[in-house]
Amino acid sequence: MKILTCTTPGTLAYGTADMPTLNPGNALLKIKRIGICGTDLHAFEGTQPFFSYPRVLGHELAAELIDAGGAEGFTEGEAVTFIPYFNCGHCIACRSGKPNCCVNIRVCGVHTDGGMAEYLQVPANLLVHGEGLSFDELALVEPLAIGAHGIRRADVKPGEFVLVIGAGPIGLGIMEFARIAGAKVIAADVNEQRLAFCSDNLKVDYTINVKSEDVTERLKEITNGDMPTVIIDATGNQKAINSAFLYLAHGGRYVLVGLQRDELIVSHPEFHKRESTLMSSRNATREDFEHVISSMKSGLVNPQTYITHRVKFDEVKDNFESWLNPANGVIKAIVEV
Ligand SMILES: [Zn+2]
Numbered sequence: 001m002k003i004l005t006c007t008t009p010g011t012l013a014y015g016t017a018d019m020p021t022l023n024p025g026n027a028l029l030k031i032k033r034i035g036i037c038g039t040d041l042h043a044f045e046g047t048q049p050f051f052s053y054p055r056v057l058g059h060e061l062a063a064e065l066i067d068a069g070g071a072e073g074f075t076e077g078e079a080v081t082f083i084p085y086f087n088c089g090h091c092i093a094c095r096s097g098k099p100n101c102c103v104n105i106r107v108c109g110v111h112t113d114g115g116m117a118e119y120l121q122v123p124a125n126l127l128v129h130g131e132g133l134s135f136d137e138l139a140l141v142e143p144l145a146i147g148a149h150g151i152r153r154a155d156v157k158p159g160e161f162v163l164v165i166g167a168g169p170i171g172l173g174i175m176e177f178a179r180i181a182g183a184k185v186i187a188a189d190v191n192e193q194r195l196a197f198c199s200d201n202l203k204v205d206y207t208i209n210v211k212s213e214d215v216t217e218r219l220k221e222i223t224n225g226d227m228p229t230v231i232i233d234a235t236g237n238q239k240a241i242n243s244a245f246l247y248l249a250h251g252g253r254y255v256l257v258g259l260q261r262d263e264l265i266v267s268h269p270e271f272h273k274r275e276s277t278l279m280s281s282r283n284a285t286r287e288d289f290e291h292v293i294s295s296m297k298s299g300l301v302n303p304q305t306y307i308t309h310r311v312k313f314d315e316v317k318d319n320f321e322s323w324l325n326p327a328n329g330v331i332k333a334i335v336e337v
């Protein structure tokens, strides 16, 4: 079968591999769609801290089920996606129903070879039914589930002001699920084009350009002086993350979905006087995947909003570098296999 490997940072190479020989408990998938995400792009650039090379990338996948590997209720030929966070099943997080932050987690396409291939085997217990969604839609479930998980972590209540910082693909998903939770959504970014996208396509209530506007003043104006009770970072930018502690309402929750390498720096009095709750949000769980799928089925999320670029598997290598260029306006590039 054909595969595409990131051999070293900056280099992708097509090759062939043997068909997977199924390990016990694994299901066999015929890959149909691959969504390209920031993680893949950073791996290609060599800026993703957890990567080793060579690596077959790709974790946002839609597939036809070839062999269910004993998974109950799944039938060969059905359209599926799967949870690409391979967990150990016995650590403290797994025992506490939080496989998304398993101590021994192996993310498909990050720590193990992923789906830039014709076939892939995955643990059968991580399969997710397609529920009649298209392959395009199924490839978008995982990145949207990251956003859904962040909103669930924040326990967003209807009517709350939720500030989402960073309007990249993950931030957009967070905004969608904040809106679905009934929040009044404020999108903040440095890029005017992305903010316009949030207003036009996601119908966010407010936008703030962090570069050209006084963020604190705008937030006061929008929230009648209260400031947002929930802030979610989707930038992974240290300066943005540290600044946002000061935007939080007293009694509020701050959730970090984005990740950066350095320290969190906050004035303790500022943090303390708010009785701030700080959380990280890592990956997503089956509950989040199911919430995304039901939101797509009921039309609350339109997946086509996100797909800006589309190529065939043979064309990935030639196009990959262009997806790194912000000028090309990529939200989600989809590969058809
Ligand atoms: Zn991703």
Ligand SMILES: [Zn+2]
Residues within 6 Å of the ligand: 087, 088, 089, 090, 091, 092, 093, 094, 095, 099, 102, 103, 104, 105
């Ligand atoms: Zn575990």
